[in-house]
Amino acid sequence: MLTTKLRKQGSSVVVTIPASEAKNLDMNVEYIVRTDKNGNISLIPKLDNPFKKAEPGEYYEKDVWADMKPAGKEVW
Template sequence: MSTTKLRRQGSSIVVTIPASEAKDLDLNTEYIVKTDEHGNISLIPKLDNPFKNAKPGEYNEEDVWADMKPAGKEVW
């Protein structure tokens, strides 16, 4: 286990990750930074928008329940 400290650089806080701990991280990936109530910092790889190149209606599904009538106490 390695240790590190936070430091201020301009209007940002910088965390230096030791190379031994970052060997599986891609330096060209943009990360979302999330901190929780315990002070844990998570780096989450930012994904491209999967809908960016979608054609209109491509992700719509047919409404297979449209012709079903309620059979019990369902809200209609």
């Protein structure tokens, strides 16, 4: 098991990941950093907005419930 320490660099905190452990990480990707209540740190690859290049109406779905009438005690 490898260990590391946090260190302060300017107004940031740095954690060094040994290259042998980072071989599956893409150095050209921006990551979202998340820490949980137990102090676990997760690096989540930041994805581009999938709707950025979408054509108008590309993600539209027809309202299949529009013609349905109430059948019981639903509030209409």
